[in-house]
Amino acid sequence: AQKVTQAQTEISVVEKEDVTLDCVYETRDTTYYLFWYKQPPSGELVFLIRRNSFDEQNEISGRYSWNFQKSTSSFNFTITASQVVDSAVYFCALSEATLVFGKGTRLSVIA
Amino acid sequence: GAVVSQHPSRVICKSGTSVKIECRSLDFQATTMFWYRQFPKQSLMLMATSNEGSKATYEQGVEKDKFLINHASLTLSTLTVTSAHPEDSSFYICSARSGFQETQYFGPGTRLLVL
Numbered sequence: 083a084q085k086v087t088q089a090q091t092e093i094s095v096v097e098k099e100d101v102t103l104d105c106v107y108e109t110r111d112t113t114y115y116l117f118w119y120k121q122p123p124s125g126e127l128v129f130l131i132r133r134n135s136f137d138e139q140n141e142i143s144g145r146y147s148w149n150f151q152k153s154t155s156s157f158n159f160t161i162t163a164s165q166v167v168d169s170a171v172y173f174c175a176l177s178e179a180t181l182v183f184g185k186g187t188r189l190s191v192i193a
Numbered sequence: 194g195a196v197v198s199q200h201p202s203r204v205i206c207k208s209g210t211s212v213k214i215e216c217r218s219l220d221f222q223a224t225t226m227f228w229y230r231q232f233p234k235q236s237l238m239l240m241a242t243s244n245e246g247s248k249a250t251y252e253q254g255v256e257k258d259k260f261l262i263n264h265a266s267l268t269l270s271t272l273t274v275t276s277a278h279p280e281d282s283s284f285y286i287c288s289a290r291s292g293f294q295e296t297q298y299f300g301p302g303t304r305l306l307v308l
Contacts, residue, residue: 125304127299129297132296173236173237179242179293183236183237186236
């Protein structure tokens, strides 16, 4: 069965600190996709990144970076120099036919 | 990125009435749309998957007669909550994708409050 675990329920950091959100997944499939979504207080889910199982290259987009480690079934997300606007719930998800979401990590960035 | 809209964003209704929520893909054709429900401080729960022109596939425990889903075109899916009760109050979010391996893009959600 597919499963996504986000062990960190809530994280608080002070502005400008770096923060890493953990994501561990389980699947028996060899082809799959991993996602990160951001859900700000307004409620809309904002797509951040998609990774397929054959691409283990790390990715950087501005202050965001992702570390995909197939050997440990992890897809961690790091925000560098966090800002108050980064405060949101972040969901990691695994996809085959449908998306399986983790329970989310609530990030609070304090000014 | 692709844009998905939802209407209404917020609705308050009396118990026993029906409420229709629309989900539209604005700049792409959505072969598949999904409906989720989210309770406060919880993750998203998939309710059903709908493919254009065919009947929706409901997740276990979701009443198909209560949550009617129609996906009549490649850009529009509707969710109708029939005979709504206070326990149906929740945040409903739709998503859409253009192909099996494609990314799901989400709408802004609809907050339903049943009095």
